[in-house]
Amino acid sequence: MSLIVQKFGGTSVGTTERIKNVARRVAHYRRQGHQVVVVVSAMSGETNRLLALAKDLSANPDPRELDVIAATGEQVTIGLLSIALIEMGVPARSYTGGQVRVLTDSAHTKARILDIDQAAMRADLDAGSVVVVAGFQGVDQDGNITTLGRGGSDTSAVALAAALDADECQIYTDVDGVYTTDPRIVPEARRLDRITFEEMLELASQGSKVLQIRSVEFAGKYKVKLRVLSSFEEPESTSAGTLITYEEDDSMEQAIISGIAFNRDEARILVMGVDDRPGIAYAILGPIAEANIDVDMIVQNIGASGHTDFSFTVHRNEYRKALDVLARERGRGFQCREIVGDDRIAKVSVVGIGMRSHVGLAAQMFKALAGEGINIQMISTSEIKIAVVIDEKYLELAVRVLHQAFDLEKSPA
Amino acid sequence: MSLIVQKFGGTSVGTTERIKNVARRVAHYRRQGHQVVVVVSAMSGETNRLLALAKDLSANPDPRELDVIAATGEQVTIGLLSIALIEMGVPARSYTGGQVRVLTDSAHTKARILDIDQAAMRADLDAGSVVVVAGFQGVDQDGNITTLGRGGSDTSAVALAAALDADECQIYTDVDGVYTTDPRIVPEARRLDRITFEEMLELASQGSKVLQIRSVEFAGKYKVKLRVLSSFEEPESTSAGTLITYEEDDSMEQAIISGIAFNRDEARILVMGVDDRPGIAYAILGPIAEANIDVDMIVQNIGASGHTDFSFTVHRNEYRKALDVLARERGRGFQCREIVGDDRIAKVSVVGIGMRSHVGLAAQMFKALAGEGINIQMISTSEIKIAVVIDEKYLELAVRVLHQAFDLEKSPA
Numbered sequence: 001m002s003l004i005v006q007k008f009g010g011t012s013v014g015t016t017e018r019i020k021n022v023a024r025r026v027a028h029y030r031r032q033g034h035q036v037v038v039v040v041s042a043m044s045g046e047t048n049r050l051l052a053l054a055k056d057l058s059a060n061p062d063p064r065e066l067d068v069i070a071a072t073g074e075q076v077t078i079g080l081l082s083i084a085l086i087e088m089g090v091p092a093r094s095y096t097g098g099q100v101r102v103l104t105d106s107a108h109t110k111a112r113i114l115d116i117d118q119a120a121m122r123a124d125l126d127a128g129s130v131v132v133v134a135g136f137q138g139v140d141q142d143g144n145i146t147t148l149g150r151g152g153s154d155t156s157a158v159a160l161a162a163a164l165d166a167d168e169c170q171i172y173t174d175v176d177g178v179y180t181t182d183p184r185i186v187p188e189a190r191r192l193d194r195i196t197f198e199e200m201l202e203l204a205s206q207g208s209k210v211l212q213i214r215s216v217e218f219a220g221k222y223k224v225k226l227r228v229l230s231s232f233e234e235p236e237s238t239s240a241g242t243l244i245t246y247e248e249d250d251s252m253e254q255a256i257i258s259g260i261a262f263n264r265d266e267a268r269i270l271v272m273g274v275d276d277r278p279g280i281a282y283a284i285l286g287p288i289a290e291a292n293i294d295v296d297m298i299v300q301n302i303g304a305s306g307h308t309d310f311s312f313t314v315h316r317n318e319y320r321k322a323l324d325v326l327a328r329e330r331g332r333g334f335q336c337r338e339i340v341g342d343d344r345i346a347k348v349s350v351v352g353i354g355m356r357s358h359v360g361l362a363a364q365m366f367k368a369l370a371g372e373g374i375n376i377q378m379i380s381t382s383e384i385k386i387a388v389v390i391d392e393k394y395l396e397l398a399v400r401v402l403h404q405a406f407d408l409e410k411s412p413a
Numbered sequence: 414m415s416l417i418v419q420k421f422g423g424t425s426v427g428t429t430e431r432i433k434n435v436a437r438r439v440a441h442y443r444r445q446g447h448q449v450v451v452v453v454s455a456m457s458g459e460t461n462r463l464l465a466l467a468k469d470l471s472a473n474p475d476p477r478e479l480d481v482i483a484a485t486g487e488q489v490t491i492g493l494l495s496i497a498l499i500e501m502g503v504p505a506r507s508y509t510g511g512q513v514r515v516l517t518d519s520a521h522t523k524a525r526i527l528d529i530d531q532a533a534m535r536a537d538l539d540a541g542s543v544v545v546v547a548g549f550q551g552v553d554q555d556g557n558i559t560t561l562g563r564g565g566s567d568t569s570a571v572a573l574a575a576a577l578d579a580d581e582c583q584i585y586t587d588v589d590g591v592y593t594t595d596p597r598i599v600p601e602a603r604r605l606d607r608i609t610f611e612e613m614l615e616l617a618s619q620g621s622k623v624l625q626i627r628s629v630e631f632a633g634k635y636k637v638k639l640r641v642l643s644s645f646e647e648p649e650s651t652s653a654g655t656l657i658t659y660e661e662d663d664s665m666e667q668a669i670i671s672g673i674a675f676n677r678d679e680a681r682i683l684v685m686g687v688d689d690r691p692g693i694a695y696a697i698l699g700p701i702a703e704a705n706i707d708v709d710m711i712v713q714n715i716g717a718s719g720h721t722d723f724s725f726t727v728h729r730n731e732y733r734k735a736l737d738v739l740a741r742e743r744g745r746g747f748q749c750r751e752i753v754g755d756d757r758i759a760k761v762s763v764v765g766i767g768m769r770s771h772v773g774l775a776a777q778m779f780k781a782l783a784g785e786g787i788n789i790q791m792i793s794t795s796e797i798k799i800a801v802v803i804d805e806k807y808l809e810l811a812v813r814v815l816h817q818a819f820d821l822e823k824s825p826a
Contacts, residue, residue, distance in 0.1 A: 016469035053493055056429035058500040065499070068507050069492035072485035079482035080466055086478070087471040094481050098511070099556055143512055 002167035003035040003125070007135065007157035010044035012172055012231035013077050016084075022231065023084035025172075026130055030090055035125045037164065039135045039157040040081055042073025063108035067137075067147045070109075071097065074134035074153070082132045092130040095121065097137035097145070102156065104138035104146045111138060111146035113155070116163035133160060154215035162222035169224050170241075171211060176230035177242035178203065180408040181260040185399050188409035192258060194243045197226075199258045202351040202385045211244075220246050256354030256361065257406040260399050264346045264392050266296060267319035268378065270311040271326065273337025283333040284310055284326070291325045293318045297347070297380045297387065307337075311378060313389065319343045345377065346395040349387040350402060362386050368405035374398055415580035416448040416538070420548065420570035423457035425585055425644040426490050429497075435644065436497035438585075439543055443503055448538045450577065452548040452570040453494055455486025476521035480550075480560045483522075484510070487547035487566070495545045505543040508534065510550035510558070515569065517551035517559045524551060524559035526568070529576035546573060567628035575635035582637050583654075584624060589643035590655035591616065593821040594673040598812050601822035605671060607656045610639075612671045615764040615798045624657075633659050669767030669774065670819040673812050677759040677805050679709060680732035681791065682725055684739065686750025689721040696747040697723055697739070704738045706731045710760070710793045710800065720750075724791060726802065732756045758790065759808035762800040763815060775799050781818035787811055 006029070008022050022038075029036050050069050054061040078094035085092035097104075100121065104111035121131045135153025138146050148155055154171055161169035176191060178200065183189040195203070197220035201213060211228065219226045229241035274280050281300065288295060297313045314322045319341065326339050350365050362379075365386055369376060374397065378389035390398055403409065419442070421435050435451075442449050463482050467474040491507035498505035510517075513534065517524035534544045548566025551559050561568055567584060574582035589604065591613065596602040608616070610633035614626060624641065632639045642654035687693050698708060711725045727735045732754065739752050763778050775792075778799055782789060787810065791802035803811055816822065 016466055019470065050489065053429055053489070054496055057432065057493055057497045061496045062499045065492040065495040065505075065507055067492075068495075068509070069489050072488045075485045075488070076463065076466070076482050079478040079480075080470055082478040082481075083467055083474045084470045086475045092478075094478055096481070096558075099558075145509075145512075 001033045001035065003037070003164060004029060005037045005039060005157050005161040005164065005166045005169045007039040007153060007169070007171045008041070008231055009153065009173060010041040010046070011174055013040050013081065014044040016080065019077070019080050019084050022172075023081060023088055023090070025231070026081075026085060027088050027090045030130055037121060037125070037131045037133060037160055037166070038081065039133050039153055039160060040074060040077040041135050041153040042070075043077055046073040046076070064144060067108045067111075067145050070147050071134070071137045071145045074136050078132045078134045082130075085130055085132070090130055091128055092132055093124050094132045094134075096134045097156075098139040098143070100133060100138075100160075102138035102159070104140055104148070106140040106142075106144065106146065108144075108146055110149040111140070113138060113148070113159045116159055118163045121160075121164065152212070152214075154212040155218055158215045158218045158222070158224050158226065161224045162218070167225070168227055169219065170227045170229055171215075172229050172231035173211075174230065174232060175228070176233060177228050178244075179259065181262070181399055181403050185396050186260075186403045186409075189403065190409055190411065192242050193240070194245055195258055196353045197244055197246050198384050199351050199353050200244050202349065202382070203259055203261045216244065219244065256358050257350055257352035257408065258354075259351050259408065260402050260406075261349045261351055262346060262395060262399055264395060265316055266313040266345060266347055266389075267316045267322075267341060267343035268311060268313050268345050268389055269319075269322055269326070269339070269341040270309060271334075271336050271339050272309045273307045274310055274334055276306050276308040280308075280334060281310065284329075285312065287325050287329045287333060288312075288314070288322055291321060293322050293325070297378055297389065299378050299380060313345075313347070313378070316343050342377075344392045345389050346392040346398075347387055347389050348395065348398045348402065349385050350406065351385045353384050355384050355386075364405060365402060368401050369398060372397055372401050374401075414446045414448065416450070416577060417442060418450045418452060418570050418574040418577065418579045418582045420452040420566060420582070420584045421454070421644055422566065422586060423454040423459070424587055426453050426494065427457035429493065432490070432493050432497050435585075436494060436501055436503070438644070439494075439498060440501050440503045443543055450534060450538070450544045450546060450573055450579070451494065452546050452566055452573060453487060453490040454548050454566040455483075456490055459486040459489070477557060480521045480524075480558050483560050484547070484550045484558045487549050491545045491547045495543075498543055498545070503543055504541055505545055506537050507545045507547075509547045510569075511552040511556070513546060513551075513573075515551035515572070517553055517561070519553040519555070519557065519559065521557075521559055523562040524553070526551060526561070526572045529572055531576045534573075534577065565625070565627075567625040568631055571628045571631045571635070571637050571639065574637045575631070580638070581640055582632065583640045583642055584628075585642050585644035586624075587643065587645060588641070589646060590641050591657075592672065594675075594812055594816050598809050599673075599816045599822075602816065603822055603824065605655050606653070607658055608671055609766045610657055610659050611797055612764050612766050613657050615762065615795070616672055616674045629657065632657065669771050670763055670765035670821065671767075672764050672821065673815050673819075674762045674764055675759060675808060675812055677808060678729055679726040679758060679760055679802075680729045680735075680754060680756035681758050681802055682727065682732070682735055682739070682752065682754040684723045684747075684749050684752050686720050687723055687747055689719050693721075693747060694723065697742075698725065700738050700742045700746060701725075701727070701735055704734060706735050706738070710791055710802065712791050712793060726758075726760070726791070729756050755790075757805045758802050759805040759811075760800055760802050761808065761811045761815065762798050763819065764798045766797050768797050768799075777818060778815060781814050782811060785810055785814050787814075 082092040082094040103115040135156035179189045226244040374394045495505040495507040516528040548569035592602045639657040787807045
């Protein structure tokens with residue numbers, strides 16, 4: 001007998017029919033003898049409906065009251081799922097964040113979990129009940145209702161799994177696991193049986209939007225075994241999804257490259273002919289940060305004759321704003337020859353824990369791209385990732401050719 | 414400066430536009446220097462929507478979980494109203510039943526209030542905030558969410574007023590007070606400035622559906638001044654609605670009769686020729702009670718020659734069921750000559766605290782009805798009420814003629 005935390009998102013509980021399916025799946029695990037804690041989101045569309053009501057009353061609604069309103073979405077789902085379970089003969093009890101109690105700080109609408117009291121849940125589990133917990137919410141020290149911010153239900157599930165020392169935390173989504181890349185672009189894309197947290201973080205932040213990044217970080221920190229599964233398969237399905245582990249154990253797939261991530265959310269800005277002197281990066285990026293613009297990749301080459309080129313990427317929505325900031329700062333914080341940009345770019349990343357111990361992967365990547373005549377505009381690397389910026393029109397081609405170059409369609413030996 | 418509890422029902426907060434209106438009204442009182450506690454219901458339609466979701470999942474949903482779901486309706490409203498108030502520059506803080514805390518017993522879906530903690534509310538009021546409380550809900554000793562049953566928001570308001578020793582509890586509805594009778598039947602019907610709790614109870618239970626009976630009983634028990642007002646008039650309106658008092662003070666209107674109540678929800682059943690012996694009433698009504706059928710009026714005349722006729726009224730929806738029960742029991746628990754019934758009846762009641770000290774009112778009532786040729790089928794009296802059952806087709810005529818006979822269109826001297 002093991003203790004499993006299962007999390008179902010808004011789409012999985014979007015109708016009473018789907019809630020019945022979730023109940024069947026939970027009942028299936030319970031009847032196998034497992035103890036089950038279920039974490040649910042609001043029914044899809046509900047949170048937006050509630051926020052729209054608040055926006056009707058104020059352009060800038062009081063955050064404490066916004067949390068009071070938003071928290072009701074999950075509260076409805078826990079009651080409905082418990083009713084569905086009890087109707088199937090499975091004892092169940094619902095808990096709001098406050099009832100658990102999930103203690104958070106007081107940062108309304110984006111609170112952080114400080115502590116989880118597991119006593120009441122444990123008593124119910126030991127008595128044979130399924131425990132159904134509202135995701136996304138908690139209470140602060142003074143009993144005020146808080147929410148963790150959008151998508152926070154994944155974090156709730158991982159935090160509960162950590163508090164209960166659960167054997168596994170299963171995140172049910174509309175995909176059946178993490179793939180080597182997007183199957184819509186590469187039909188041969190393969191579901192990964194396992195992936196490390198580090199790889200998952202790189203894949204998630206690079207655009208494989210399966211899990212909230214924060215929940216993956218949280219799982220890594222507390223060494224919670226996280227599994228991504230599909231909520232649309234039959235409960236009896238033997239597909240085990242993708243297990244996200246915090247260690248490279250011996251049974252680990254010996255893949256060098258786990259997957260290809262990509263996105264076209266970014267734009268590139270190049271500041272040409274700046275002084276090659278200490279502090280120049282801060283002179284350029286300081287004002288950008290002050291304008292609350294997030295920067296992703298940053299590249300600066302070694303300069304010649306005292307000048308260098310400095311380039312970085314920002315979200316496409318903030319491209320114009322970033323250019324305006326630089327135009328304003330030019331001649332004040334820094335001098336340069338020219339500022340140019342491009343918002344028709346894509347970023348493609350090769351991700352793999354095996355990179356740590358393998359050389360020559362970057363060369364292999366660049367060769368594959370060159371073979372198709374794809375020019376690389378920027379390069380950025382981390383321990384387990386090589387990312388390149390290319391012309392957006394080559395995105396699909398690049399993903400396909402890289403997937404093939406690294407034999408990702410084949411299971412590792 | 415006084416402390417006022419104001420309660421707004423589902424229709425008054427049915428849209429964000431109406432919530433703004435409620436906020437304007439509350440702000441108006443607050444700016445006059447009063448401390449204000451507002452109790453709100455769920456937005457109209459919301460409770461039904463939530464219960465329908467639960468019914469989708471189970472014909473007989475778990476009551477604990479039903480309360481978890483239903484309580485969200487009011488929780489949304491307190492957040493929205495607080496946001497609307499804050500937007501108008503009026504400091505406000507919302508409280509769920511559990512946050513107040515409104516302690517109830519554990520009878521889910523029909524809990525009773527045991528205690529209210531006023532410390533937190535008092536601190537907010539003293540700090541100048543409006544306190545916005547979710548009606549209809551509480552928590553039990555173990556922190557489970559409970560609801561008081563439908564319409565329980567009136568009771569919440571009265572209980573809060575009692576706990577806070579409020580100067581007045583104002584119940585806003587879609588009418589501007591309690592009338593001598595339904596103005597749709599008698600255009601001359603007059604709004605009563607004051608009415609006693611006893612009269613209100615008789616008027617309410619007889620079909621003047623302005624307030625929940627339970628909240629009126631509660632107000633009487635805890636001597637809370639209750640005022641019924643319209644939520645659709647301008648906040649600055651000087652109409653004071655109807656004050657419901659627990660004492661006949663000196664300034665009390667000296668009316669003998671306060672109003673005419675009526676309903677056509679009932680059906681009459683006559684059991685003819687039963688033995689005139691002890692226990693016969695129980696033999697007939699025992700099985701009716703066992704079948705969960707509520708009985709209203711009961712009349713038994715003194716019998717002649719060892720036999721008597723026994724008649725009673727039930728809700729029209731239970732008329733057929735009651736006849737079936739009697740047909741089954743006839744010849745077992747009791748003997749009789751014949752069982753007949755009529756579901757085309759109406760009940761008309763004359764209500765007035767002055768009846769206690771005035772004689773001849775019944776005769777005056779019967780004379781007025783006889784003058785129009787209206788036959789009286791059953792009569793039942795209490796200290797402050799005379800009720801008669803008549804043919805339903807005479808209902809409007811009876812109400813009009815009684816309203817006139819007792820000069821109810823005129824203000825008492």
